Amino acid sequence: MKKNLSIVLILVGLLGVALLLPKTDSNIASTTKDKLVTEFKGAYLEEIKPNGNVVEIDMVAAESEVEIFDGVKTRVWSYNGTVPGPELRIKLGDTLKVNFTNNLPQETTIHFHGVRVPNAMDGVPGVTQEAIKPGEKFVYKFTPKDAGTFWFHPHVRTSEQVERGLFGVLIVEDKVDEEYSQDVVWVIDDWRMTDDKQVYNEFNTPMDLMHDGRWGNVITVNGKLNETLNTRPGERIRLRMINTSNARIYIPNLKNLNAKIIAVDGMYVRDVLDLGKLELAPGNRIDVDITIPQEAGGELFKLVDNFGPEEITLAKIKVAGTVVSTPEFDLPTNKRVPLWRGAENIAIDKEYRLNARVKDGGGIEWTMNDKAYPNFDPYTFKYGKFNTMRFTNESARLHPMHLHGQFFKVVARDGKPTDEQYFRDTVLIYPNQSVDVALVPLDKGVWVNHCHILEHAEAGMVTAVTVE
Numbered sequence: 337m338k339k340n341l342s343i344v345l346i347l348v349g350l351l352g353v354a355l356l357l358p359k360t361d362s363n364i365a366s367t368t369k370d371k372l373v374t375e376f377k378g379a380y381l382e383e384i385k386p387n388g389n390v391v392e393i394d395m396v397a398a399e400s401e402v403e404i405f406d407g408v409k410t411r412v413w414s415y416n417g418t419v420p421g422p423e424l425r426i427k428l429g430d431t432l433k434v435n436f437t438n439n440l441p442q443e444t445t446i447h448f449h450g451v452r453v454p455n456a457m458d459g460v461p462g463v464t465q466e467a468i469k470p471g472e473k474f475v476y477k478f479t480p481k482d483a484g485t486f487w488f489h490p491h492v493r494t495s496e497q498v499e500r501g502l503f504g505v506l507i508v509e510d511k512v513d514e515e516y517s518q519d520v521v522w523v524i525d526d527w528r529m530t531d532d533k534q535v536y537n538e539f540n541t542p543m544d545l546m547h548d549g550r551w552g553n554v555i556t557v558n559g560k561l562n563e564t565l566n567t568r569p570g571e572r573i574r575l576r577m578i579n580t581s582n583a584r585i586y587i588p589n590l591k592n593l594n595a596k597i598i599a600v601d602g603m604y605v606r607d608v609l610d611l612g613k614l615e616l617a618p619g620n621r622i623d624v625d626i627t628i629p630q631e632a633g634g635e636l637f638k639l640v641d642n643f644g645p646e647e648i649t650l651a652k653i654k655v656a657g658t659v660v661s662t663p664e665f666d667l668p669t670n671k672r673v674p675l676w677r678g679a680e681n682i683a684i685d686k687e688y689r690l691n692a693r694v695k696d697g698g699g700i701e702w703t704m705n706d707k708a709y710p711n712f713d714p715y716t717f718k719y720g721k722f723n724t725m726r727f728t729n730e731s732a733r734l735h736p737m738h739l740h741g742q743f744f745k746v747v748a749r750d751g752k753p754t755d756e757q758y759f760r761d762t763v764l765i766y767p768n769q770s771v772d773v774a775l776v777p778l779d780k781g782v783w784v785n786h787c788h789i790l791e792h793a794e795a796g797m798v799t800a801v802t803v804e
């Protein structure tokens with residue numbers, strides 16, 4: 337009896353202490369943050385266990401020629417002789433090993449966009465590795481942590497090297513992918529060409545820098561002017577779209593087809609959304625699930641771009657042949673994508689103000705917090721914790737902001753809460769708009785955070801964050 341009483345007294349005492357503790361805003365905020373981290377757990381992997389299978393490929397970057405226009409050779413820079421470069425397909429758990437040789441007349445690196453790689457494999461010169469000199473080799477080896485649609489490109493003089501044709505595709509397959517009738521990649525690129533169909537070889541022009549970067553006069557899908565996908569009625573297709581353009585933004589739409597977006601920037605969405613409203617900014621990927629209607633034999637469907645005032649046809653889907661039975665399975669989604677309700681009420685950890693200014697001695701430079709790379713405003717995100725970041729666009733131009741090595745979720749635009757039902761690695765910020773994003777970083781290292789309008793990045797719009 338005496339013992340019980342003492343326990344009661346201890347409990348009363350503890351309660352008293354708890355009541356006396358001030359309920360500060362920071363206490364409340366840290367409790368909320370912990371809840372948001374708990375909600376995030378399991379949304380994607382913290383670590384991957386390699387399955388022991390190594391997929392090895394030799395890759396050479398060099399000058400070459402491709403035929404985009406009938407009978408005309410266009411001089412390009414390419415990976416293994418084609419634009420786009422090789423489409424690498426591996427399974428989740430596989431290790432990718434790229435034996436890379438630089439036969440370009442310039443230094444280069446390879447960055448695997450959107451892939452959570454060990455920091456040393458991120459391909460950023462001066463941050464994660466030394467630039468690879470002409471004639472030199474480098475081995476990229478890593479086990480991607482996520483299944484999805486990714487791409488790769490240089491991170492040296494990127495606006496020139498990507499425009500000349502250096503980019504390729506990395507698909508990390510998961511088991512759901514196999515059930516589709518077809519699994520197709522459409523790499524959408526935009527080129528500025530001369531009248532004789534060569535890559536216009538002045539890069540980072542003052543006009544491009546002052547505006548939204550280098551928009552071209554030729555758009556290709558998979559390196560072709562008239563890409564057409566051949567299908568049969570009833571087929572169910574996974575279409576993976578990647579924007580590898582330097583600067584052009586698309587709003588892709590498949591007219592007269594019921595196209596559902598199942599993944600954004602490689603990662604499955606929580607709930608599917610309709611194609612036709614979401615921007616595909618440079619760097620972004622959108623995967624859609626479409627079924628060719630059984631009665632659509634002989635039809636031609638169009639992939640169009642609705643970003644600008646004039647609709648542009650990008651590619652076509654031709655339907656012919658005998659009807660096939662449609663594979664039946666649930667739309668692949670990730671119900672673990674958090675809602676993060678209340679995230680917009682949490683104080684912003686780090687704000688980046690995006691703007692431009694005239695450089696000493698003339699010319700434009702693009703800044704993040706008044707610094708132009710290689711000068712930058714350093715910041716550290718806390719590993720495994722809830723972090724927030726705001727992009728405030730103080731300029732009148734577009735900025736698709738890309739953070740390496742992490743996924744984030746948009747939680748507010750212009751201060752208004754929003755629930756995007758998916759993660760991203762690149763988010764488009766419109767003129768004078770602010771976008772708040774939240775993330776739980778699971779990958780340590782120094783990661784650049786930059787505008788994916790490649791001319792803006794080249795002119796300074798790059799910063800770096802540390803995750804530790």
Ligand SMILES: [Cu+2]
Binds near residue numbers: 734787788792
């Ligand atoms: Cu920009």
